[in-house]
Amino acid sequence: MESKPRAAASTTKTGAQIVVDTLIEEGVDTMFGYIGGVVLPLFDKLYDAPINFIVPRHEQGGCHMADAYARVSGKVGVVVATSGPGACNLVTGLATANMDSIPLVALTGQVRTELIGNDAFQEADTTGITRPVTKYNCIVEDVKDLARTIREAFHIASTGRKGPVLIDLPVDVAVSKYKADGPDEMDLPGYRVRTEGHARQISTAAKAINKSQQPVLYVGGGVISANASKELRALAEKANLPVTMTLLGLGSYDQTKPKSLDMLGMHGSAYANYAVQECDLLIAVGARFDDRVTGKIAAFAPNAKIIHIDIDPASISKNVRVDIPVVGDAKEILRELAKGVEHHERKKWFDKIADWKKKFPFRYDLDSKTIKPQYVIDEICSQTKNKAIVTTGVGQNQMWAAQFYKFTKPRQLISSGGLGTMGFGLPAAIGAQIADPKATVVDIDGDHSFNMTMTELATAVEHNLPIKVCILNNGYMGMVRQWQELFYGKRYSKTYLANPDYADLARALGAIGMTVDKKADVPKTVKEMLAQKKPCVVDFKVDREENVWPMVPSGKSLNEMDGLDILERLI
Amino acid sequence: MKHLISALVENKPGVLAHIAGMFAARAFNIDSLVVGRTEDPKLSRMTIVVVGDDRVVEQVRKQLAKVVPVVKVQDFVGQPIVARDLMLVSVVAPPEKRPEIVSLVEMFRGKVVDIGQKTLMIEVSGPESKIDAFINACKPYGIKSVARTGTIAMPRQAKSSPDAYGRL
């Protein structure tokens, strides 16, 4: 197994020093975390380490920051927490990263080895609690295993189907001394990643593409993770294929290009969903046939042969039977695949798609008196020239961001897809801004999502990060309210809570706060917001009962979308 | 249908938890799971009997292979194998019934391993079906308690040799 060059470890060091040195060898220059009793030795060594260390106001926030840092930079995010409550507070963040295959290394302190199992103060069974929400985790009980285990954690987190890896470090190991003698190579006999796609499968796939009259490329976050957007574009152009993307795949193909079908699935575009249902060949790349994407699985893409390119063999034929699986790294496979494909015009197919696009674009009422949330996003998209990094909360705000911001580049949309974690938007914006200080970072958030982690505004202020938080304030847990409206007879049970004055709140924390309640003020407020050099929160008082359309109700197939009549009436 | 899956895993703390946790989290239905040392002190072998259709078992195999400390996974379905369970069973055995029970034990090539005042402890090994048959045969006398290892298995080397009772 390859290992990175490192200085001969000939001096005696404490476990804590080994951690810091190994992190630096792994290229870590930024990390996130929160102190506590059992991580004191580690934080002591971090005191003068050349690492930009960001302290969140809550470990969950720190974990989302590290996650977004990883999503934007392509590097491994690193987060530290103390034992017990600190480690427990990481769980939501780890699960979020795990569902979206984001490379993270989490380091947690643990009570002294001899106390483990005794219900010691601030003891929690951290590896037990986090096992189902990490790619891998372990406890280091001997200082001589420490450096190797950290290197292994980075390797596991950042290869194959990426994901979070947690290392639990008892405090006695952190203070014990060790002098490494000789090399300490990774030892992972059970961890192998197949990156090279099977040549015959690739040529079978190429033939299927060449034969197809009505193909669709269906692209997920795996393409972004594999840095394969360029190769994807090359394939789509050469073979002339329309491209639809999952929420996490958005940005892998430029949405301003005519071949983009935008997002598919429950709140995807009608044209993407129709195209998938009518295609004769579905080419899935780095996507996992999630239920929010497929709708009723038995009726999904009924006429299609399915090619599935994925790094994770276990995702092949997990939900949908696959005809041509290709396991390996998307970048390599797409490059090889492109060599074998021919350009076909497929005029009838593209005409049909163009008809759907014309008939059912994403739409909202342009003439409304109220501020439509979609309008705010439209305005942000045009004023940022499709170039901002956009983070989101969860709910309607997230779906509208996905529908109305047209992404042109990978790593531009940072959103919790798999877990759907409310509260992700603000800490994610902080992590994103730290990863890319020059970028315009806009958090398109929901009022209640924002409520969950708004304490991190203090972190943004402390570091003077010019993030822009746009609260699409409908006063509701809008997405849930929408379901209550549609499926529970408008009984809005517990989806309305009293909100603070967000502009006041922002100012109290040292950020800039603005409120917009007139439609006419939206463009100039967005402009003003984008000009700020400090954290800025804008409370957009949007239409309270706007719904997200189209919508494939749970258990229906993708072509059974609700709301198309509403969209048609808006022409 | 039952499948026998054999996994070579790293012999280190937490491995069983990783595997058992994965089975629970993915709602896979396991019949038995046996772990033991191998000739290599760094590796253990797990033999897992899984219930499910081919697609489920395919997922089990893949998900198992994905667990980091799992080195190798084999599904023995369709292969000639030898599969064995070991059972200790305590049977109610008043003196007058003992000869009968002992001859039953001989028929099953078992062993009496402990003699109590009112019971006999018997050791029987073999394929699951044989163990089940022995339990049934003992039921009329009264069974006090049963301890079974679960199935362990190995593929046969001589492919042409009879399948004996190795198949599940």
Ligand SMILES: Cc1ncc(C[n+]2csc(CCOP(=O)(O)OP(=O)(O)O)c2C)c(N)n1
């Ligand atoms: C941590 C968490 N709790 C609960 C939910 C369930 N949930 C999904 S969307 C939503 C409402 C979101 O409200 P808001 O942030 O105001 O967004 P809106 O839909 O109004 O845009 C809720 C409660 C969730 N996704 N995450």
Ligand SMILES: [Mg+2]
């Ligand atoms: Mg809301």
